[in-house]
């Protein structure tokens with residue numbers, strides 16, 4: 001899986017990609033990220049990337065030329081790409097979209113805007129517009145990293161033990177269960193005895209129940225088309241809560 005990022009802050013992207021799961025995946029050659037500094041595709045002495053908006057108004061707008069020059073340079077290898085514009089106006093990103101991008105197996109070219117956004121004519125060179133949520137960021141770089149991180153995790157071999165990819169309970173549609181590790185007691189707070197019991201069947205049941213508890217509390221919208229077993233656990237949970 002290949003990614004390309006167009007940004008005026010390449011260091012922001014590069015420093016994140018040195019660490020953790022994504023860093024290791026890149027080192028293993030499981031994925032590849034090329035970061036392009038937009039200013040390298042300007043033609044003026046001041047390496048200008050923005051200008052005043054036609055029609056007036058506050059803020060600056062990013063010019064189309066540097067993006068166009070960069071895309072023309074990148075596309076000259078003729079390899080098929082999916083060009084994604086990161087913007088607050090985009091389709092809301094999700095695990096489902098991450099899987100879609102992974103399955104397409106095309107190089108993902110991620111365009112990051114700053115200021116008030118990019119000249120609208122960029123849309124002529126864009127396949128998809130993606131937002132990562134309903135909050136205002138200062139640019140597209142964090143969104144580009146969110147996409148890279150979530151898609152790289154889907155590549156076989158990217159995660160240490162394959163299990164944790166499968167185990168991602170979000171993949172199973174619920175929020176996660178609580179996690180504990182040593183010490184057994186901390187500031188008077190003990191690890192639930194069930195987790196020390198070694199009874200794997202009971203532990204699995206406890207984890208499913210706690211995942212449902214968390215989901216009911218924080219994301220009831222995820223509680224749809226439950227299996228009969230899950231429904232039974234949820235009912236048990238509700239009767240406990242309503243005691």
Ligand SMILES: O=C(NCc1ccc(CNCc2ncc[nH]2)cc1)c1csc2nc[nH]c(=O)c12
Nearest residue numbers: 086087088116131132133135136137139140143
């Ligand atoms: O480039 C991004 N943000 C920079 C940015 C922020 C605010 C404005 C100005 N908007 C004025 C307005 N809004 C509604 C009506 N008028 C433009 C550009 C970005 C990329 S993906 C993403 N996902 C979630 N949030 C984000 O901000 C982003």
